[in-house]
Amino acid sequence: xxxxxxxxxxxxxxxxxxxxxxxxxxxxxxxxxxxxxxxxxxxxxxxxxxxxxxxxxxxxxxxxxxxxxxxxxxxxxxxxxxxxxxxxxxxxxxxxxxxxxxxxxxxxxxxxxxxxxxxxxxxxxxxxxxxxxxxxxxxxxxxxxxxxxxxxxxxxxxxxxxxxxxxxxxxxxxxxxxxxxxxxxxxxxxxxxxxxxxxxxxxxxxxxxxxxxxxxxxxxxxxxxxxxxxxxxxxxxxxxxxxxxxxxxxxxxxxxxxxxxxxxxxxxxxxxxxxxxxxxxxxxxxxxxxxxxxxxxxxxxxxxxxxxxxxxxxxxxxxxxxxxxxxxxxxxxxxxxxxxxxxxxxxxxxxxxxxxxxxxxxxxxxxxxxxxxxxxxxxxxxxxxxxxxxxxxxxxxxxxxx
Numbered sequence: 001x002x003x004x005x006x007x008x009x010x011x012x013x014x015x016x017x018x019x020x021x022x023x024x025x026x027x028x029x030x031x032x033x034x035x036x037x038x039x040x041x042x043x044x045x046x047x048x049x050x051x052x053x054x055x056x057x058x059x060x061x062x063x064x065x066x067x068x069x070x071x072x073x074x075x076x077x078x079x080x081x082x083x084x085x086x087x088x089x090x091x092x093x094x095x096x097x098x099x100x101x102x103x104x105x106x107x108x109x110x111x112x113x114x115x116x117x118x119x120x121x122x123x124x125x126x127x128x129x130x131x132x133x134x135x136x137x138x139x140x141x142x143x144x145x146x147x148x149x150x151x152x153x154x155x156x157x158x159x160x161x162x163x164x165x166x167x168x169x170x171x172x173x174x175x176x177x178x179x180x181x182x183x184x185x186x187x188x189x190x191x192x193x194x195x196x197x198x199x200x201x202x203x204x205x206x207x208x209x210x211x212x213x214x215x216x217x218x219x220x221x222x223x224x225x226x227x228x229x230x231x232x233x234x235x236x237x238x239x240x241x242x243x244x245x246x247x248x249x250x251x252x253x254x255x256x257x258x259x260x261x262x263x264x265x266x267x268x269x270x271x272x273x274x275x276x277x278x279x280x281x282x283x284x285x286x287x288x289x290x291x292x293x294x295x296x297x298x299x300x301x302x303x304x305x306x307x308x309x310x311x312x313x314x315x316x317x318x319x320x321x322x323x324x325x326x327x328x329x330x331x332x333x334x335x336x337x338x339x340x341x342x343x344x345x346x347x348x349x350x351x352x353x354x355x356x357x358x359x360x361x362x363x364x365x366x367x368x369x370x371x372x373x374x375x376x377x378x379x380x381x382x383x384x385x386x387x388x389x390x391x392x393x394x395x396x397x398x399x400x401x402x
Contacts, residue, residue: 002393004028004035005112005142007134009120010092011041012048013084015224015251015292016199016308020119022091022289024147024198026206028116029093033389036112039098040133046098049088051081063259070266071273072257076285083288091289102133107140114392115142118149119177119198125160126153126329135167143392144170147385148177148195151184152333164188172395173388175381178336195381199311200374207315210290211297219246221361222299224292224309226253227330228323233354234281240358241280248281249295253306255285303357307336314344314369321357322350344373 006028010021021037028035042048056064068075088094095111115136122134136144156164168174168190175195176182185192221240225233230252237248260266276283287295296302296312304310305323313320322341325331341349347367351357 001034002114002389003112004033004114004116005038005095005110006035007038007040007115007117008122010037010088011039011046013080015289016306017120018084018088018289019293019308020198023202024116024119025092027198027201035093036095037092038112038115039094041098041100044100049081050085051078053078067259070260070269071276072259072269073255073285077256079286080288083286083291087289102136102138102140105140107142110140110142113142114389115144117144117146117171119147121150121152121333123149124152125157132163135163136170137163137167143172143395145388145392146171146174146176148175148197149181150177150336151181154180154332154335156184156188161188172392175384175388179339180335193384195384196377197311199308199315200378201381204315204317207293208297211293213297216247216298219300220298221246221248221301221303222251222295223248224251224253224302224304224306226305227325227327228305228354230255230283234279234283236354236358237281238279244362249284250281251284251287251292251295301361303354305330307333310337310340314374317369319361319366320349321360323354323357324350324352344370346370
């Protein structure tokens with residue numbers, strides 16, 4: 001049996017990144033494949049997953065404790081790292097070898113003999129990612145396919161065109177997560193097929209087996225915000241709670257407060273922290289992937305600016321409002337959301353602001369997912385994936401016989 005290795009963004013805090021890796025692994029395992037997640041780290045210390053607290057000096061420990069005591073978000077972030085590490089270690093089947101650069105490995109050191117690259121924005125060539133490892137530059141010569149790889153950018157930078165052109169030739173077959181990704185691959189003289197995100201490969205019944213549903217006292221609004229100013233959003237949510245007897249949980253993407261530089265700033269921070277403790281809006285700074293799943297499964301409404309929030313709203317069939325992005329990086333990624341909304345939803349989904357989203361919830365306006373469309377895409381994507389794996393196996397057999 002072929003030993004598949006999934007190469008993706010698994011070693012990080014991002015909920016979608018970890019859960020799409022879990023979904024693809026689980027889907028392939030349930031289909032009978034021998035599959036692992038290739039343990040590629042984003043840095044030599046793996047800080048993106050385990051956090052920057054491996055070897056702190058005494059001064060750094062004191063600084064961290066002060067930040068925790070002042071409620072600057074560091075304590076929640078530390079717990080979120082621990083919960084994410086636990087989820088990755090318990091739920092992902094990682095390869096024993098780990099590396100940052102392919103030059104650290106040879107084909108003999110690999111415990112997989114086929115690669116499935118993707119999903120997530122593994123081919124992003126912007127200011128926060130290096131696509132080279134995911135274009136298999138310097139990798140051992142192992143047959144590879146790409147499943148639902150994404151770019152998160154509208155065009156390939158001129159200076160990187162050769163990198164992508166050569167990279168695409170290393171794949172037996174390519175599929176991408178967005179229709180505009182097909183165009184980007186084709187602009188580099190290669191071919192690609194449009195498929196769904198791995199989170200949707202798993203049937204909703206499988207996802208429901210992964211969550212713990214608790215009894216709710218009130219309707220629940222879950223917010224997962226990556227680019228909104230949390231301190232400006234919370235008062236709007238508190239006003240919403242004031243008039244509607246609901247529970248609000250905010251899963252915070254990347255929030256840390258600056259260290260106070262004066263006695264006045266310390267006092268203001270303590271007052272702000274006390275206000276949060278007494279607030280009707282619960283900031284969840286420490287939620288790991290499991291807590292993310294549990295919250296989405298329990299929610300009545302979802303408010304977010306995240307693609308995977310939209311995916312899990314579809315999986316658990318929730319009322320959702322997705323905020324239109326305000327910064328350039330997220331605008332470049334927004335086509336994936338617009339594309340899915342147009343094809344697989346009915347009714348209002350995308351909103352320009354938190355206020356308009358909450359107003360829609362107040363008015364009771366509803367949207368609906370087109371589960372027939374999602375199911376058809378799930379079946380077509382599965383068919384593509386199985387055919388791609390059969391093709392790479394035939395190519396491998398041909399290489400052995402020659």
